[in-house]
Amino acid sequence: MADETIKTRVIDILARQAVLEPDDVTMDQSLDDLGIDSLGLVESIFAIEEAFDIQVPYNANEPEASDFDISSVRAIVEAVEQLVRDQKG
Template identity: 70%
Template sequence: MSDSVKDKVIEIIAEQAVLEPSDVKMDSTLEDLGIDSLGLVESIFAIEEAFDIQVPFNANEPTESEFDISSVEAIVKAVEGLAAEKQA
């Protein structure tokens, strides 16, 4: 797991949750962190912009998405995968 990707994703999520990055744990869910659906969408936009990627996420059907948002760790892994695909 790339530390730079992990650190940037945690920074984005912490900003949405109005927390310090040190308060965001890899096994935290967005719900644990108090991020609602609007915060999730804003986080996705920020991730797309930060990594210049397209996140396959449908805000209307979040459970139907290929982008795993079940935990911070899952989001980091998904972003790493998308960033690697972009570079390939």
């Protein structure tokens, strides 16, 4: 799967969760900027896992202990790209 496709799909998932158009989501926005709360984040992670058939190392009970960077849209896209690459082995 091409990285651009991953980026587009992740942005689509986050935009849908934020009730925004994908064109309104920029790579530098945080989840707070998008209005995505902790429940929305968990729902987004489930959607990402389903879309890419990956396991996201994120624990909602201990987000600070997670290896999954959620600091920005860019960080999430890059983390998903890495998980997809790792899965391909």
